[in-house]
Every structure is written in structure tokens, then in C-alpha cells.
Amino acid sequence: MIEWRSLDEVIGGSGLRMVLVQGIASPWGIAAKAIFDVKGVPYVAAPWAAGEVNEVAAAWSGADSGPVVVWNDERPVNRWLDILMLAERVAPTPGLVPADPLMRALMIGLSFEICGEQGLGWHRRLQLFAPMIESGQAPEGVLRMAAKYGYSAAAAAAAGPRVIAQLHALSAQLKAQYAAGRRYFVGDALSALDLYFVSFMNLISLQPEEACPMVEQWRAVYRTGMDDPALAAAVDPILLEHRDRIFHAHFRNPMEF
């Protein structure tokens, strides 16, 4: 179970602390937790309220979204790549970043396709915003997030084909690996990319409630657009198999948030 603490305790604490979006399977936070869990680094967490300003946490961390991760008295970090680099430094073993530069480049690059600006998470987020924004009745928090992430009707409309192209690239990589007898996205061992993929697949094919116990209100939001036949066709069975296998082997079950 996540050890939830007050923000003051997290700010004033030592060791590894996080500020995590509470109550939602935010894939950036789920991945950050999984990385530190796999490495056996204990942490405590304070909640980040989705869609809210989170003034104190933002002023302390300089970040405008969760997760925020801080190690001892270092500066808090918030970007997925900074969090991964911190994890590799705090606990080098097991390594989740390949040592070979070309393999590492592919791993980091495909992770950008999932976690980065214009990545799969970015595009699906635009799609999730769309019905609420276009209804003209979006809650203030959604409006704030939509502005932050550059929402427009055109960007949301363009998101679908981009997500599909990204899923095709991921399934092609995975098929090449499986054909070579390798059961991970890159190389012969688990990397952060496998963990990012599991975390973000909830935006493509939501895990059942017993594995991802998010309230129905949020599950409905996550399911936005999942009934698009083009998206469904892009979800190659190998992606689901890989998600399920990595989840059962390396994630807390059920997911915690």
C-alpha cells in the first residue's frame, strides 16, 4: 500500500518521496512508482489533486503536474526522463536503462513516443478532454489542464491517427523481439520502456477493475474513444499479452493510486 503522508512531511522528509495524482491511474505516476518498486527503493507519497492548482506543491517543486519525485535534499524532479535517471542513480541495480548506446537510444526514444510531448499519453489525454471541452460544460480543472497541454479540437482530431501509428511502431518492435526469442521491448531484460508501456496501456485498453481499481467515473473517462474501430484494430494481441505478462510479473497488483 502507498504510504500517504502530508505534503509537509514529504517536503521536510528525507530519502525518496513522491507527490502522486491521487485516485486516478495517472500513467506517469504509475510508471514512476513501478520503477522504484522494481528497484526496491521505499518511498512515501503526498497527494496531488488532479486538475487543481496544488499551490504549495507547485511552489515547492516548480512543477505543474504530478508525479513529483524528490531524493533527500536534492531539487524535486517531475519529468519522466529525469525521474528515470534519478532512479538509475539511486539504485543502479536492476538497471532499467540498457548499457549499449544504440539499444539505450531506442529504449529512450520509444519511451518518448509513450511519455513525451506528442507521445501516446499526450494524444490520448487530448482525446479524453475532447467530449468535456466540446460540451461547453467542462469542469474548471479540465479547462486548466486542456490549456496547459495545448488542447484544440484540431489537435484532438489529429490525435487518433498518431496514437495508431505509435501503437503500430510498438507492436512491430515487440514482434521483432519475440521473433528473436526476446520477451522485452529492448534487449534481453526488462527496461523502463516495458513499465511505461504497461502504465500507459490503461489509456488504450483499460485493465479490469480488480487490477486497476479506479472509480467508475474515471474509468468512463479513460474509456473515451476506446470504441473507435481504428484504435481497436491497432491493438495487436501481442501488445495485450505483453502488458498482462509484465503487469503480473513486475507491478503491484492491484495498481495503487
Add this chain to the structure above:
Amino acid sequence: MLSYLPLADVIRRQGLRLVLVQGFPSPWGQAAKTIFEIKGLEYVVAAQEAGGTNDELVAWAGENSGPVVAWNDAAPIHRWYDILMLAERLAPVPALVPVNPRDRALMMGLSNELCGEGGLGWNRRLQMFALMLDAPDAPAGVARMGSKYRYSQAGARAAGARTAQQIAALATQLKAQHTAGRPFFIGDTLTALDLYWVAFMNLIDLLPGELCPLPDAMRPIFAVHDDTIRAALDPVLIAHRDRVFKAYFRNPMEL
């Protein structure tokens, strides 16, 4: 010619503003300005003092490093990938990021091998610090930067082999492209990776004074004393740097 404005002016303005390390071919800054120049985006510039406290910059951008890039009222950014994404958004043509997801992934991943934490720039910086920090009475500015980038003797010792591996990976990629008849690192066209390579290669093989007018007194800082790095620098990489520099960079580089 770069015309450095007072930082307060740059902060006050709208449009595209850059804060660059002044007087030094910082590869992150050289790459950023070249990306905007290729896209035809006009910008104004203020100076960051290498090793200085840059208090006004820190108060505004939350960061004591260059480049810092700001667009209108948006928060200033400093990471190489944020700057690239901003450039793509402001001026999508010519695109410097491939459309194909796999090409894009490889381009971003190899760019991270140059620009990112643990990348070639990071590793060479540790080696540069070592010469000064392991000597008595290291300058305060260098000590400050060494602390910021977590300098250690062990890290500096490991940097040579890591840099050599990164150079070898880039040579492998470029040779594969040339074999397929493609003159760039990725795909059929120029990408940001080609620009990053030119900018960062100054840390391995500094351009001559007429192309990169760094004062003679400072040029030894860039010298490579590590045989493994020199051995890894395949001629194909030098030829690529020279070709892309002449075709796409301001000549001479502006510092």
C-alpha cells in the same frame, strides 16, 4: 552577429527569446539557435555567464544554465527536447523531427545520447571539469558547475569509455544510412540530430578558429586527452559534421 540585450529587456519582451552562454560554443545553445534559424524564427538574446550565479536568470527561469528559451508568456524552458518541441510547434516547416514513429524514436533517443543526462555532452563536461577541479584552487564558477552536474573523479574516469561508445554508436548509424544512400543520420532529410551532432562535436574536435572563434586561451579546455575517444572518432562523423555545418549553420559560429 549576436547582439546581446540586457536580460531585463529580454524578460519583458514577447516573442521568442534565448538566453545563451556568452563567449562559449555551448553545444546546447548552438543547437537551439540553429534550430530556430533553420525554421526562420527571429529571436532576441541575453547572456548567461558560464559559472556565474546569474541571479536574475534564476529568479525568472528557475535555472542557472544556458540555453533558456521563452515564447511569449509561457514559462521559460531549458531542456533540449522541450526547446525542440517548441520549435516544431512554432514553425512546423521545415520539420526537424521525423513523422514516422520509429524514425522519430531513434532520432530522439540518439539525440539524448548527445544532449541528455549521461550523454556525450554530459560526459565530456565531466572530463573538462576534472582538469580544473582536481587541481588546487579550482575557480568558484567551475566548482559550482561541478556540484550542479554531480562531478566526481569516478564519474570523470568513466566518461571516456562512455563517450567513445556513444561516438561508435553514431558512426554505426551514419554508416548504415550512407550504405542505404541516405546522407543524414535518420531518414532522408535533415533532422535535429544532425544539428546536435555538429554542435556537440566541438567537444570532441573543435572547429578551427575561423569557424568557431573561441579565444586561443580557451581552446585548450576543449582538447581531448583521452585516446579511446580519439580512436572512436570515425572519419565519416567528421565529414558529416563539416558538411552539415557548411550547409546549415551560421559561419562562423556566433558565441
